[in-house]
Amino acid sequence: MLQTAIILAKIWGVLLTLVSLAAIMTWVERKQSAVMQDRLGANRADVLGLRIIGLFQPMADGLKMFFKEDFVPARGDKFLHTLAPMIAFFPALLTFAVIPFGDVLRIGTLEIPLQIANLNIGYLFILAFGGLTIYGTVLAGWSSNNKYSLLGGLRAGAQMISYEVVLGLSLVGLIMVFGTLQLDIMVKKQGELLFGFLPAWGIFLQPLGFLLFLPSAIAETKRVPFDLPEGESEIIGYYTEYSGMRFGLFYFAEFIEIIVLSAIMATLFFGGYQIPWLYAEGFQFPWGWEWNLPHLLVVILQIGSFFAKIAFFCWLQVLIRWTLPRFRYDQLMRLCWVNILPLAVLNIVLTGLVLMILN
Amino acid sequence: MANIDYNNLKTNYETSVQKVEMGLWEKIYYPEVIRGLLLTTGHFVRNMTVHIAHVFGLARNKRGAVTYQYPEERRPIHRRYRGRHRLMKKPDGSERCTACMLCETICPTQCISIIPQEHPDPAVEKHPASYEIDILRCCFCGYCVEACPCDAIRMDTQKVEIANWDRTRMVYDKEYLMTDITGPGAPPENDPPLWWLQ
Ligand code: SF4
Ligand code: SF4
Numbered sequence: 001m002l003q004t005a006i007i008l009a010k011i012w013g014v015l016l017t018l019v020s021l022a023a024i025m026t027w028v029e030r031k032q033s034a035v036m037q038d039r040l041g042a043n044r045a046d047v048l049g050l051r052i053i054g055l056f057q058p059m060a061d062g063l064k065m066f067f068k069e070d071f072v073p074a075r076g077d078k079f080l081h082t083l084a085p086m087i088a089f090f091p092a093l094l095t096f097a098v099i100p101f102g103d104v105l106r107i108g109t110l111e112i113p114l115q116i117a118n119l120n121i122g123y124l125f126i127l128a129f130g131g132l133t134i135y136g137t138v139l140a141g142w143s144s145n146n147k148y149s150l151l152g153g154l155r156a157g158a159q160m161i162s163y164e165v166v167l168g169l170s171l172v173g174l175i176m177v178f179g180t181l182q183l184d185i186m187v188k189k190q191g192e193l194l195f196g197f198l199p200a201w202g203i204f205l206q207p208l209g210f211l212l213f214l215p216s217a218i219a220e221t222k223r224v225p226f227d228l229p230e231g232e233s234e235i236i237g238y239y240t241e242y243s244g245m246r247f248g249l250f251y252f253a254e255f256i257e258i259i260v261l262s263a264i265m266a267t268l269f270f271g272g273y274q275i276p277w278l279y280a281e282g283f284q285f286p287w288g289w290e291w292n293l294p295h296l297l298v299v300i301l302q303i304g305s306f307f308a309k310i311a312f313f314c315w316l317q318v319l320i321r322w323t324l325p326r327f328r329y330d331q332l333m334r335l336c337w338v339n340i341l342p343l344a345v346l347n348i349v350l351t352g353l354v355l356m357i358l359n
Numbered sequence: 360m361a362n363i364d365y366n367n368l369k370t371n372y373e374t375s376v377q378k379v380e381m382g383l384w385e386k387i388y389y390p391e392v393i394r395g396l397l398l399t400t401g402h403f404v405r406n407m408t409v410h411i412a413h414v415f416g417l418a419r420n421k422r423g424a425v426t427y428q429y430p431e432e433r434r435p436i437h438r439r440y441r442g443r444h445r446l447m448k449k450p451d452g453s454e455r456c457t458a459c460m461l462c463e464t465i466c467p468t469q470c471i472s473i474i475p476q477e478h479p480d481p482a483v484e485k486h487p488a489s490y491e492i493d494i495l496r497c498c499f500c501g502y503c504v505e506a507c508p509c510d511a512i513r514m515d516t517q518k519v520e521i522a523n524w525d526r527t528r529m530v531y532d533k534e535y536l537m538t539d540i541t542g543p544g545a546p547p548e549n550d551p552p553l554w555w556l557q
Contacts (some may be wrong), residue, residue, distance in 0.1 A: 035406045036399045038425045211389065323399040324392065335388075 002110075010116050014096055022255040023058040025314060029255075030057065032315065033322040065248035073145045073241045080143035085242070085249035088136025091129040092256040098122035099263050100184040102273050102303040103280070106295060114273075114303065115184055122183035123175065126264060127168055130220055133253070134160045137222070137229060137238050140250070144241035152237035155329065156222065156229030162336045163219040163226075169344035170212035173351040174268055177205045187272035191279070197286040199276040202269035208347045210269045212340050217265070218320065219336070221257040225324040226332060262313030263306075270309050273302040436517050441501045443518035444492055446536040447511050454537060456511035458485040462503035470496035471503060490533040494521055 027042075031054060034041025045056040072078050099122075102114030119125050134157055141153015178186045192200045203210050219226035230237035239250050266272060277285050278301065282293035293301075327335065385391050409423035427434045436442070447455040458475035476488035504514050523529050 032403065035410070035423070036403045038402060038406060038423075040424045040426060040428065043428075319396055319399060319403070320392075323395050 006112055007116070010112075010114075011097075014101075014116060015093070018093060018096055018256060018259060021259050021310075022252055023062075025255040025258060026058045026061065026251075027055060028314065029318050029321075030054065032318045036319070036322055062248070065245050065251075068244040068247075070244040070246065071241070076145040076241065077143040080139050081241075082246070084136050084140035084143060085246045085253070086136075087139065088133050089249045089253040089256070091132040091136075092253050092260055095126050095129045095260045096263060098125050098183055099260075099267055100187055100272060101263075101306050102299055105299050113184070114299070118182070118184055120182045123171070123181040123186075127164070130167070131160075131164055133220075133257075134164075136250075136253075140242065141238035144238070146241050148236040149238050149240045152229055152231065152235070152240065155231075156238055159226065159229060159332060159336075160220060160222070162333060163216045166212065166336055166340040166344050167216040167220060169341065170209050170216055170347065171268065172344075173206045173209045173347045174202055176348070176351050176355060177202075183267055183272075187267060187274060190271040191274045193277075193286070199271055199274065201271040201274075206269070206347070206351070208343065208350075212344050212347065213269070214265075215335070216340060217261050218317065219332070221254065221261055221317075223254065223258075223317070224321045225327050227326060228329055228332060231326075258314055258317050259310060262310040262317065265313050266306060266309035272309075273306040275301060275305045278302070436519065438515070438517075440517060440519075441499050441504075441514040442516045443494070443521050444497075444503070444512055444514050444531070444536060445516050446490065446533060447513060448537060454486060454490070454511065454533065455509060456487050456490060456507075457483070457509060458487040458490075459508060461506040461508065462512060465502045465506040467500060467502065468496045468498050470494070487533060490536065492531045492536065493529065494531055495526065495529045 031041045033039075041054060042057045043051055043054040045051070045054060045060040047056050050056075072081050097116040098119050100113070100115035100118075105112040105114055137156040137160070138153045141149045141151070141156065144150070174186075175181060178189050180186060180189075186202075190199065190201050194200045194204060198204055215226075222229050228235065228237075230239070239247055242250060277283055278298065280295070280298060282298065283289070283291040285291075406423045409418055409421050412418040412421070413423065449455050456473075458473055460473055460475065463469075463471040463473050470493040472489075472491050472493075474488045474490075475485045478484065478486045499514070501514055503512055521529075
């Protein structure tokens with residue numbers, strides 16, 4: 001009974017956090033892009049004369065989405081047209097279930113792992129649900145009964161399936177190093193030290209893997225510079241025929257994906273909730289200092305560091321999105337199959353060699 | 360300007376567009392991407408610092424953005440900007456226009472319509488009984504101002520917001536053109552005629 005309640009509380013907490021973070025991300029994206037481009041960004045939405053630097057804008061957006069006409073193309077497939085945004089939205093949310101956002105929390109004799117589902121195939125779970133979102137985009141294009149949407153959906157499908165391959169391959173090295181698919185063990189291993197001082201984060205073990213993972217992951221989220229599936233203004237993408245809250249769901253899914261991707265990057269390459277040299281008992285610096293901390297404080301610090309890492313990667317993704325121009329489609333495909341794929345294979349071979357020599 | 364010999368003009372299209380070949384440094388993509396990201400990060404950090412300083416009341420003379428926050432903060436308009444028209448007044452307050460119809464004639468969009476009338480004062484020949492500008496059709500060419508022989512119509516009101524909720528109210532009549540004329544930075548209502556007309 002208590003266990004069920006704890007699990008439900010965790011699910012509820014993560015869901016609320018994710019959805020509200022995504023709403024805030026819409027604001028962050030607007031404001032950050034504005035500041036980068038010497039503008040001020042959305043600051044007009046006001047409630048009773050209060051503007052608080054545009055923070056009401058997400059609410060105004062949501063309200064607008066709800067009151068827009070909910071349009072289904074006359075000869076489109078109504079069922080699939082409704083289903084597609086959901087398929088795009090929920091896998092992105094579900095991915096977060098396997099990501100550990102903190103170490104085990106001990107209250108008395110109770111041990112609460114700060115992770116919703118500790119699957120032993122956690123890593124494959126992420127890839128599998130990442131793959132599911134393709135259905136959302138392809139079905140959206142197909143059910144719209146619009147040739148441009150269909151082409152957009154096809155572009156999206158081709159792009160995401162291609163980048164799925166390199167995404168998986170670029171992470172194989174990491175699995176070889178950690179020898180597990182279970183995310184919480186991966187994170188625990190990243191708490192160890194390399195050469196006695198360097199935290200054993202994925203980025204230090206697999207630098208090439210990270211450099212290959214980052215573009216593939218951004219291509220999976222379909223954001224600039226890989227946003228050809230949407231091609232908002234000129235090539236027209238898969239959600240042309242979407243309006244109202246259905247479009248809102250796609251839009252929202254994009255921001256959830258940003259957050260989830262940041263969480264995955266933090267978990268796999270940047271030590272998840274680990275803070276360098278912070279152990280269960282407190283800080284133990286390599287130069288010999290020790291600083292004991294109570295258990296609760298350690299857990300809070302770890303959760304804080306996890307969300308700080310997420311915030312940093314969200315910032316980085318928005319920075320990339322507002323800096324780079326879009327790829328041409330052939331460049332996109334060449335980057336995937338000709339550049340990243342061989343390098344990913346090379347990375348696997350190198351990792352294998354190094355592991356063989358070390359053992 | 361360099362002298363161009365138009366009789367012997369050779370356009371070499373092959374060389375006029377230079378295709379820049381990417382070297383290995385650009386082709387591995389990451390260094391150039393990082394360079395771009397550093398540039399935008401530089402802007403972000405600089406502007407963010409200014410914004411945060413503003414919160415604490417510091418660095419008031421620095422701007423965190425180059426844009427104007429329009430309704431509160433207006434962009435300075437040049438004094439020769441062609442804004443909304445106005446009809447000038449004589450010192451006694453009546454219109455300076457003599458209904459010569461030159462502006463109506465030259466107006467390329469034919470948006471001025473004048474009904475001339477005999478002036479009660481026998482010393483003055485004519486004056487407009489009504490003077491209307493259909494501002495929806497006006498293309499702000501300024502020909503009417505140039506054509507006017509007695510500097511009776513000007514476009515120096517500095518008024519640029521000429522939107523309205525109602526089309527019919529976009530046809531400006533004589534009274535409106537003579538009274539509602541003060542835009543920010545505009546010269547006074549009965550500015551004396553230009554010196555060569557006096
Ligand atoms: S500005 Fe040009 S278009 Fe407008 S009223 Fe004068 S002459 Fe006509
Ligand atoms: S040209 Fe000048 S004087 Fe003649 S009708 Fe127009 S405004 Fe009046």
